[in-house]
Amino acid sequence: MNKHNKTEEIFSENLDRILAGEEAKTGTVSDVDMLSALDFAVKMADIQPAISTQFQRRLKAGLLKKLEDREIAAVEKNRWWAGLFQQPAFKAVAAVFLVILVVSLIWRAGVFDLSPGVPQPTTTPLPTATEAATTTTTTTTTYYAVGSLLGYNVRTDKAFYQAGEKVVISLTLKNTANNVLKMEKLPPIISVMNAETHKPVYTFSGGKETHTLAFGETVQFAYTWDQTDFNGRAVSGGYYLELEDIEYQGQTLKIQQPQPVRFEIKPETTY
Amino acid sequence: MIFFILLSAAIEKVSKLTAEAFSGFYEEYMPKVFKYICYRISNKHLAEDLTAAVFEKALVKFDTYNAKKAAITTWVFAIARNTLIDHYRAADHEKTTELDEALDLPQESKTPEQAVIDEEQWTMLQKCMLKLAPNEREIISLKFSSQMTNRQIAGMLGLSDSNVGVILYRAIRRLRDDFQGWQYE
Numbered sequence: 001m002n003k004h005n006k007t008e009e010i011f012s013e014n015l016d017r018i019l020a021g022e023e024a025k026t027g028t029v030s031d032v033d034m035l036s037a038l039d040f041a042v043k044m045a046d047i048q049p050a051i052s053t054q055f056q057r058r059l060k061a062g063l064l065k066k067l068e069d070r071e072i073a074a075v076e077k078n079r080w081w082a083g084l085f086q087q088p089a090f091k092a093v094a095a096v097f098l099v100i101l102v103v104s105l106i107w108r109a110g111v112f113d114l115s116p117g118v119p120q121p122t123t124t125p126l127p128t129a130t131e132a133a134t135t136t137t138t139t140t141t142t143y144y145a146v147g148s149l150l151g152y153n154v155r156t157d158k159a160f161y162q163a164g165e166k167v168v169i170s171l172t173l174k175n176t177a178n179n180v181l182k183m184e185k186l187p188p189i190i191s192v193m194n195a196e197t198h199k200p201v202y203t204f205s206g207g208k209e210t211h212t213l214a215f216g217e218t219v220q221f222a223y224t225w226d227q228t229d230f231n232g233r234a235v236s237g238g239y240y241l242e243l244e245d246i247e248y249q250g251q252t253l254k255i256q257q258p259q260p261v262r263f264e265i266k267p268e269t270t271y
Numbered sequence: 272m273i274f275f276i277l278l279s280a281a282i283e284k285v286s287k288l289t290a291e292a293f294s295g296f297y298e299e300y301m302p303k304v305f306k307y308i309c310y311r312i313s314n315k316h317l318a319e320d321l322t323a324a325v326f327e328k329a330l331v332k333f334d335t336y337n338a339k340k341a342a343i344t345t346w347v348f349a350i351a352r353n354t355l356i357d358h359y360r361a362a363d364h365e366k367t368t369e370l371d372e373a374l375d376l377p378q379e380s381k382t383p384e385q386a387v388i389d390e391e392q393w394t395m396l397q398k399c400m401l402k403l404a405p406n407e408r409e410i411i412s413l414k415f416s417s418q419m420t421n422r423q424i425a426g427m428l429g430l431s432d433s434n435v436g437v438i439l440y441r442a443i444r445r446l447r448d449d450f451q452g453w454q455y456e
Contacts, residue, residue, distance in 0.1 A: 008436035012421050015439065019418045033444065040447035042416060049309045051302055055319050060297055063330050064324075067290055170379045 007034060014038050018045055033120075085164040139174065147253030149177040154190070154241055156263045161227070163236060163268035167192075169223035173245070175213035181248070182212045187221035188246050195238035195262065201229040201230055206244070227265055293361060297326065304351045307416035311408070313397050321323070326353045345427055346436055348417050351391055352409075353425070397448040407442035410435060 011034055012022035024038050091211045143151030152172055169190060175181050191200040204223050211219045224269040229235050240260035246253045305322045328350050336346060347425045400408055407429070415425050421435040428435070 005433060005436075008433065008440045011440045012436045015414070016418075016420065017444075019415065034440075037440065037444050037447055040450070041443055044396065044443075044446070047389050047396065049306060049393060051305045052319075056301060059301070059319075059323050062393070063297065063326055064290060064294065066327070067330060068294060071289070094311065 007031065010034070012039065015041055016126045018042055053266060060139060100126065143172075143174050143176070144258065145254075145256045146173070147248070147251070149248060150174065150183075150246065150253055151176045152243065152255070152262055156241070156242060156261055159263050161263065161265045163234065163266060165265075166226065167225040167227060167263065167265075169225065169241060171223070173211075173213070173221075173244075174216050174218040175215055178215060180214050183219075183246075183248065184208075184210045184249060186211055186219070187223075188242035190223055191242045191244070192225060193240050193242050193260075195240055200242070201235055201239065204228075234268070236265040238262065238264045289334065293330065294331075296347075297335070300347050301326065301343070302340050303416050303418070304347060305416075307351055307412050308355065310400065310412035310416060312358075321354055325354045328354065342423065344417055344419055348413060348419065351425060352413075354389075390392065395450060396446070399446050402449055403442055403445065407438055407445075410438050411442050411446070414439060 010029065014026065014029075017024050018038065024037055024042075026038060038269070055265055069129060078262070090110065090245050141153050143153050146152050152174070153172045154172050156163075157170070161167055171190065173186070173188075185206050187204075187207045189206040190205040191201060194201050202225060204225075207221075213219060226234070227234055240262045242260060243255045243257065245255050298322075301456070303324070304325050308318045308321050312321060329347055332350070336343065340346075341349070344398065400411065403411065409428065410424060413419055413427070419427075420431050422437070424430075425432045425435045431439075
């Protein structure tokens with residue numbers, strides 16, 4: 001067995017040499033059968049078929065073309081993704097999404113909130129002025145412009161009222177001018193407007209009070225509405241407040257009301 | 272977006288490297304694969320078609336070839352062997368019987384007389400190969416076309432190194448005897 005293994009091993013080594021284009025090392029080989037087989041292996045190596053060069057070139061060209069097409073397809077696919085980001089439609093969608101996101105964040109921050117609650121309702125239907133003048137301004141109160149001299153803030157104590165509840169309206173005027181203001185005929189006129197018809201259902205008459213305000217100083221007024229219209233009839237539904245322009249030394253200070261204060265009165269339940 | 276631009280550039284660069292690598296691979300292994308198939312298929316056009324099929328498969332798998340798993344010779348001849356097996360299954364025969372169209376041998380570097388002699392000898396060799404056992408025919412084909420070592424052939428066929436050596440020695444001696452007998456007929 002070992003002798004046979006040795007024989008095959010010598011034969012295989014020489015066969016590898018023959019196929020590599022080298023000469024077999026048969027100097028020490030005495031096995032005639034093996035030598036004859038190695039000679040035949042040389043012959044077999046010589047008559048191996050070669051390839052048609054035309055077929056070889058044609059096949060290579062075809063394969064490289066397929067490779068090129070495949071790579072182009074891969075590049076185009078990735079360019080498509082890159083190109084998508086440049087499409088106007090994609091940019092428009094992305095811009096809309098960003099705007100919605102920003103507006104949502106601002107809305108949640110409460111920038112547009114204009115009607116926080118106000119305390120202390122009064123019992124008289126006429127406006128009363130309280131000189132709760134504060135020398136310092138509250139940092140949480142938003143003041144809207146009254147011309148270029150004043151700022152105002154108006155609010156109701158609630159957003160929703162039951163039938164018969166008193167609606168308390170609080171108005172704060174603030175001197176935003178660089179000089180002392182002597183304001184007359186205060187408090188100013190405020191109307192309760194029907195949200196659907198945009199017509200006044202009730203109007204608080206202007207007062208005859210005079211207030212002198214230093215720069216940054218405020219004055220507050222309270223109005224109480226008993227939910228009745230000009231004819232004394234109880235009303236319900238949605239309403240908003242409208243402040244009349246304020247007169248100062250012959251000039252009219254325009255009220256800027258970006259978003260009116262709204263509230264709602266629920267109808268009286270009848271069974 | 273910058274990421275995709277960079278990715279496209281990288282793919283373009285890789286594609287050039289892949290074309291060069293595949294071209295080199297083709298130049299080296301195409302003659303060997305063709306010879307292997309010619310040992311098993313005597314029909315010229317069929318041998319060319321099967322050779323083309325082998326390299327199309329190799330092209331598809333070229334990017335995923337892992338040198339740690341197998342030598343490239345073993346890899347491509349495994350594809351060639353499987354392609355032949357698929358062909359035999361489809362054709363429902365296990366030996367080369369199409370001898371009606373002998374394989375043309377190139378005439379470029381040989382005289383016409385030598386080319387005729389080679390063609391006759393090749394045909395005789397093909398007929399002698401048919402008398403071998405399937406495993407002998409497979410090992411002879413792999414050895415004389417791919418020049419793989421006995422160890423590589425053993426790994427591909429699931430045999431031992433010594434077993435491949437024994438089969439080779441026995442098969443070549445049988446071919447020699449049959450060939451010489453054919454010559455003297």
